[in-house]
Amino acid sequence: MxxxxxxxxxxxxxxxxxxxxxxxxxxxxxxxxxxxxxxxxxxxxxxxxxxxxxxxxxxxTTPRAGKLPLHIDVNPTDRDQDAELRRLLALGARPADVGQTGTENWHVLVDPEGNEFCLLNRRIQPV
Structure with missing residues (x-):
């Protein structure tokens, strides 16, 4: 390993x-x-x-310049993607436009400080 x-x-x-x-x-x-x-x-x-x-x-206190070179991807564990998207938006996430075509099966979001993350489509088992 x-x-x-x-x-x-x-x-x-x-x-x-x-x-x-x-x-x-x-x-x-x-x-x-x-x-x-x-x-x-x-x-x-x-x-x-x-x-x-x-x-x-x-x-x-250092201002961020531009897009982060790394982002987090999350998958729903106990509901479908649409229900999880609604939950994340209610928590304070916001949709982000990074040039998507509209045909993707994921959603690009930002957290309350503007850090991008993606909500993927496939439901996975919790650890």
Missing amino acids: ACRISELILDCADPERLAAFWCEVLGYVELGREDDGSIEIGPPGAGFGGPQPTLILSPS
Whole structure:
């Protein structure tokens, strides 16, 4: 075996707000806070080192220039894509236009700070 992704770090203006958003989206819980204001969230009962990576929302005052070179893809686990899209929009996600043709089977969204992520079509089993 080689390496495995254990954490994803996202610089953000408001770690509290994004931690709450992503906890709701992913069913994660807060795992810890650092003195610098970073908040780590992850799967309940597993945390760091579990089967899914944790997210660290790290405070930053540096403005982001342009599109992030990496984005998150999510899949619904307990409902179809349309129902999940409605849930994500109610949580504060917004549709994003990155040049889609309209024939894609995924939705491009942004979180409350404008970070792009995609809602894919296929339902997968929760971990």
